[in-house]
Amino acid sequence: MKKRFKLLAGLLALTLALSGCGQPDPGAASGQTPVSAGSQSASAGELDVLRVGLAALPTQLDPDRSIGIASIKLFYNIFDTLLFTDKEGSICGQLADSWEWLDDTTLNVTIREGVTFQNGEPCTADDVKFTFDRILSGYGDGTIAVLYETLDTVEKVDELTVQFKLKKADAAFEQRLGSIWGASIVPQDYVTEIGDEAFQTAPIGTGPYQLVQYSPEKYVLERYDGFWGEAPAARQIEFIAYPEASARMTALVTGEVDIINDVPADARDTIAATQGLSVVGSSIKNIHIYTFNTRDESSIMSNQAFRQAVTMAIDRQTLVDTLWTDYAKVPNGHQFESYGELYIEDYPGVQYDPEKARELVKESGYDGQEVITIEMNDGYYTNGNQAGEAIVGMLAEVGIKAQVAYTDTFSLSADIRAWSSASRFDNPLGALWLLFGPGSSPANAEKGSWTPTEEFVAAGNTLIDSTDLEEQRAAARTLLEVFDTYCPGTYLYQAEDLYGIRDGLDWDMTYCENQIMPFRAGDLKVSG
Known part of the structure; x- marks a missing residue:
């Protein structure tokens, strides 16, 4: 079982030797910044581009059609759910401004004012109802529908308020709404106009990043200036596919990317010993x-x-x-x-x-x-x-x-x-x-x-x-x-997940436990 990992470590060591990345950086002593893929902008604490090497890219990006270990990494950056589970494990509002139980089976949720989708259209109760009706109607592979097994109907109360009616009392319903694996809110008018199939490769959400390029090899996200929350550090994120572990590691070592996922266990020490790089992990x-x-x-x-x-x-x-x-x-x-x-x-x-x-x-x-x-x-x-x-x-x-x-x-x-x-x-x-x-x-x-x-x-x-x-x-x-x-x-x-990362990126990996790659404000900071 060790043979493949030893081979990968050997390939990486060879790459280090050929590129000189395993040797002391002559610029480090004089205070020069090591070469990296992430291009830091003139604004302090920001990056023009963050490049991320992934073992696999998702085949579609409609969060209500299906969710898997490839797609979940991107969804959190593009979409919002009504509720959310914060880093302390408590339920909080994401799109929801407030919520109130009227009785054991009736929950009213009011969304934030002024939230817009990434095409500039306002997010309203109609979009929330459309999202859940879509799921309850049997759309998709059932990944999300089974999460809402106790949900009966969702009705519009006013422009910013929806009412959830449950089939029976459910002690965990707020947790269901607060799941990153749950219902990401999508725009009714846009989805209706372009259709479900087109939405899978041209999605729009209310999150801090919008998809601007989609191909089997690379997805490009761009910071959405109309986002309702705090702006994230990277202006653009490129998610690039490197199916082979050796290719991902070489891309990190040579500066093609800033972060890679799925670092093989036996390659951890080799990457960690490379100047300007480290390996971070999470169960x-x-x-x-x-x-x-x-x-x-x-x-x-x-x-x-x-x-x-x-x-x-x-x-x-x-x-x-x-x-x-x-x-x-x-x-x-x-x-x-x-x-x-x-x-x-x-x-x-x-x-x-x-x-x-x-x-x-x-x-x-x-x-x-x-x-x-x-x-x-x-x-x-x-x-x-x-x-x-x-x-x-x-x-x-x-x-x-x-x-x-x-x-x-x-x-x-x-x-x-x-x-x-x-x-x-x-x-x-x-x-x-x-x-x-x-x-x-x-x-x-x-x-x-x-x-x-x-x-x-x-x-x-x-x-x-x-x-x-x-x-x-x-x-x-x-x-x-x-x-x-x-x-x-x-x-x-x-x-577990092991990531290789270049120095100068302060990445809070709390949410990585949910298999997402979080790059919102508060998740990623540029430290140098």
Whole structure:
């Protein structure tokens, strides 16, 4: 598993030697600024251009059609939601100026005066209603719709006020509205005029940056002078695709870009040792998971004991120690510490137990003839390929034949499917329930991979309905227990993001935990 990373580190070292970037900068002693891609303007604290090298660019930029790990990095800079979760974890207004509960199922939200979209048109209650009606009508892939499972209707009260009517009381509804993975407000007139398909590559929002160039290789954002909030530091941001890690690192070293993402673990020290560069990291609210096809009765994966064996055969700590650095970890169950009082600290999670796994394999009746397929997109998840190949070896140790199969399509019909679980908001409803509960892709009656048990559904509904903390904690524990016992899938590790960055950029990475790249005022400052 280390061979690829060592090769990357070697390539980077060669680049450093050839470019001279690994040597002391003769300009540094005389106070000269090292060469960098970011062009600092005459105005103190500003950049003309910030260049960012990404492993992948999104294929579309309509935030209400779908949200993934590539698109979420850009959405926060272009669009706004009504509410937002601030850096301390509290719900605050973003587009919303105020909000008030009229009763348990009725919420009025008033948006800020004077907000405009990036084409200059005012943002009103009509745009908010249009956005949510679009989602509730079934538009998109359901990524956002499932977040608003309790929402019934949205009605206009006046030009700046909308009313949300819920199907039932929902203790987490403000958290849903405050999710960066939630409903970004889009302009009714503009979308209606150009159509949904055109909007995917020519989006307009109310955020601090507007898209001015779109191509498969590069997206260019330009600061929107009419933005309702404080102006960000960079006048322009170029997001440039470098699919290969070695190409991203070379671009950083040679000054083509200022920031890169997905720095391989074994290349961290090499970049950090380069003058003018450093590596910064963050754990992210994303657990890499595998889904299991429990419905195909012709496959051994339909056997619960066999699925349990698969989960116990995976040495998660070795995967973390080998593939990641300081920020990744093995979680104790499909949950995040950011859940606060709903984080079940004493839950043990799945334990690595190859001896027990062998017993369960025997109990399942598996005869060693069937080859289990682990399906994944080649290189889509950081370290996903390496983890898959390692897990094939771990399964072999307990008598299970498995193989990795790479595909460009996503399907839950495979024996095992590589996926990820991002926490949409800090509550078990925002990850485990959202990803495996009713209405989710795995629970789809026709194309899904499992049927949620009554106990799982009841626990999720308790989390929605109840305001009693002890009842909520008991329900949260039940979700974890059912997932790890029935095994519609399993978790591998809570992942991390490593970024290479040039000196002179002071980047607050708090929001990076949500997998976004935040470049608003207060997120990025130019320090030199």
